[in-house]
Amino acid sequence: MKRGEMQAVWRELSGEVMKEVEHWREQHPKATFREIEVEIDQQLAGLRAKMLSDTAMASAATDWEERAAGEVCPKCRVKLEGKGKKKRKLETRGGQEVELVREYGVCPKCGQGIFPSG
Amino acid sequence: MAFVRSVGKGFFPLDEELALLPGKLSPQAHEELVRLAGWMPSFEKAAEVFEDFTGIEVSKGMSRNYTEEAGAAYEEIQNEEVEEVERKKPPAMEGAAKMLISADGATPHLRWVQVWSPSCMGFGQKRERW
Numbered sequence: 001m002k003r004g005e006m007q008a009v010w011r012e013l014s015g016e017v018m019k020e021v022e023h024w025r026e027q028h029p030k031a032t033f034r035e036i037e038v039e040i041d042q043q044l045a046g047l048r049a050k051m052l053s054d055t056a057m058a059s060a061a062t063d064w065e066e067r068a069a070g071e072v073c074p075k076c077r078v079k080l081e082g083k084g085k086k087k088r089k090l091e092t093r094g095g096q097e098v099e100l101v102r103e104y105g106v107c108p109k110c111g112q113g114i115f116p117s118g
Numbered sequence: 119m120a121f122v123r124s125v126g127k128g129f130f131p132l133d134e135e136l137a138l139l140p141g142k143l144s145p146q147a148h149e150e151l152v153r154l155a156g157w158m159p160s161f162e163k164a165a166e167v168f169e170d171f172t173g174i175e176v177s178k179g180m181s182r183n184y185t186e187e188a189g190a191a192y193e194e195i196q197n198e199e200v201e202e203v204e205r206k207k208p209p210a211m212e213g214a215a216k217m218l219i220s221a222d223g224a225t226p227h228l229r230w231v232q233v234w235s236p237s238c239m240g241f242g243q244k245r246e247r248w
Binding site: 045052056057059061062064067068071080083086088089090091092093094095096098100102103104105106107111 | 127128129130131132133134135136138142143144146147172173174175
């Protein structure tokens with residue numbers, strides 16, 4: 001997702017969060033501060049997870065060709081092969097899931113899980 | 119480019135760049151669980167409190183595994199630091215042929231009891247003449 005697209009999605013989501021909070025307050029005019037805290041945290045959790053996911057994915061490292069093409073397996077000294085995309089889900093605050101979709105590769109000889117770093 | 123062994127199968131450049139740890143928790147949640155479990159009386163209790171605070175459900179086993187793995191990693195770092203200090207430390211001075219220890223004490227008069235309290239202890243090198 002490009003920079004402008006991310007901002008547009010986040011703006012839309014923030015607008016929804018604000019509307020939801022406003023609506024909730026109308027339904028709960030006598031809510032305690034603690035109840036308001038819990039509600040706002042819940043509403044913001046989804047936006048936070050979406051921003052985490054989009055921001056983390058805005059990297060050249062999601063693309064195998066850009067980042068790791070030409071690298072060799074440190075064990076076998078064989079050129080690594082790109083294998084396409086794989087999803088990974090992480091759990092974060094508010095019980096939210098953050099989904100990362102990134103390209104990966106394997107060593108055609110040993111197939112070992114060794115990550116290229118930095 | 120340096121390589122580190124992972125627990126998964128495959129090479130994931132993004133995971134490495136983001137410094138993701140193995141498992142289902144985000145790095146911040148992972149750290150929070152480990153810190154809680156390191157202080158609380160049981161891994162189960164830590165998992166319960168962690169869920170209350172973060173809304174993320176974790177088992178007692180996960181709480182234990184993550185904490186023990188973090189503990190082992192920290193121990194490894196400490197051992198490396200000790201090795202580094204030992205490698206760089208200057209050679210120790212030659213010790214004295216004989217050493218002596220002298221203890222001193224005081225007897226404060228309290229209202230009901232008398233207590234002997236060691237108040238100072240001296241360590242010294244024995245010399246031929248004092």
